[in-house]
Amino acid sequence: MKSDIIFGQYVEGDSLIHRLDPRIKIVAAFLYIVVIFLAKSATAFALLTLSAVFFVLLTRIPPRMILRAMKPLVFIIVFTAVINLFFMTGEHLLFQFGFVKIYREGLVNAFLIVLRILLLIVATSVFLTYTTTPIALTDALEQLLSPLKHLHVPVHEFSMMMTIALRFIPTLIDETQKIINAQTARGADFTSGGLIRRGKALIPILIPLFISAFRRADELATAMECRCYTGGEGRTRMNTLKSEPEDWAFLCSIVVLGAAVVLLNRLFPLVTIAM
């Protein structure tokens, strides 16, 4: 079972983007998404597409992996395209079959909105999931949110919870498989019967799994206490996140990109998106 889930979809690599400070990457991803939504004109979109391609190339991740990230959203993409294509009205009628009308505006809109969705996918996968390990992300998040500690938000605790949860997912997946095997060996049947019957059939899996999870949590808590863990106060880290000049340069490039997009929107409003 473990082999099916390449968790977090992290792809090993040593590219520039892999090496960027994860805190910068989170902020950069956020900014990039804002910039994507700022784009209105076709020229702005063209610039953004170029930048996306550039970033993908920078990561040296095979393009087919990026395409894989788009697979789960195929339905939404097609649905959005269809809605805009067939239900948007405008001034230039292109085709007409019966009472189905396709306008040029609809076609352009469909195209640009789909492009926007694809760019969003690239932004999150290239900046975050593919090039940053889940642990690095939780670390970065903890540090970025640390100012909230002054508002009594338990930032460290949330981060520790996420780290522990991530660490135990593969373990619990293995455990689940073992329990399924053990119950199957006693003749358990998880595939036949109606919804209720199948639901009941899960009890011999869920109960041992919960008990196992609680047991592990207990053991982990004891182990952490034995090593003097008392919470986040005064806790240091082994790998401190340090931002290098290239991190800030990267962030600036996104800001510049944003400025360029706004400019292009104003100066060359060739064809614009209506949303």
Added chain:
Amino acid sequence: MSAEYAIELRNVIFTYNKSLPSATRALDDVSLTVKSGGITGLIGHTGSGKSTLVQLLNGLLKPDSGTVLLDGIDIWAEPKKIREVRFKAGLVMQYPEYQLFAETVAEDIAFGPKNMGLFGEELEKRVREAASFSGLGEDLLEKSPFDLSGGQKRRVALAGVIAMNPKILILDEPAAGLDPAGRRDILGGIKRFSRESGTTVLIVSHSMEDMAMYCDDVIVMAHAKILMHRPTAEVFSRADELSAVGLDVPLITRVAAALQRNGVDIGLDVYTVDYAVGKLKERLAEKP
């Protein structure tokens, strides 16, 4: 008509992660036969294919190629009926106490037989018999399985499989994690059960001592293949072959070898402490 062998594998090949680059061949053209009624041991270094082989026997895993036969019948002849195979070849996995889930011990033991379609009197009888075979007192039947000790929980799990009255009982490291007394209890109980019910038993273990004391014959696996399958005494007389694949002989055998090297010869076919003690007493009685 009873088949010649309780268990038979013919040219079985099994690969993990078939479609990934990390594909590993866990069983490489494995063939073996196990006669019915005895206790057979299965040993091998970690990664030799033991756990895979055991899961192929009750249909949890399907071989890439080759045949798995129980009592002469190909278990995959009718794939839809594979569930029934599990009632015939009962598998007790490692650390089975972690699979308990029911509200009472009796209910947990009844899980297997219930899945077979048993109910009422017959079901109760099976549960009580299995509990007794497993060394569990009647007073424990109505308790919650989570209130029991580790050793008792393991017996409950064992009873849960015995209650299905399988013709073949397969146990993966049944004594793992138990103290010496616990090991003796569980393995002794399994041996008694096998002799009394005539069930064919296959025990997977890392312990040479356990193999020597409880098994009639031993299958040795190494690197996804069967290295040898012989009566216990013959297997342990081949110390060199065993150490070549990362295995050892029982400690007492090494002691006998050391004794022989130092002039006290009690023979090398010594696999249990009791036997060694007996031979030493003879030897000491001889000396003037």
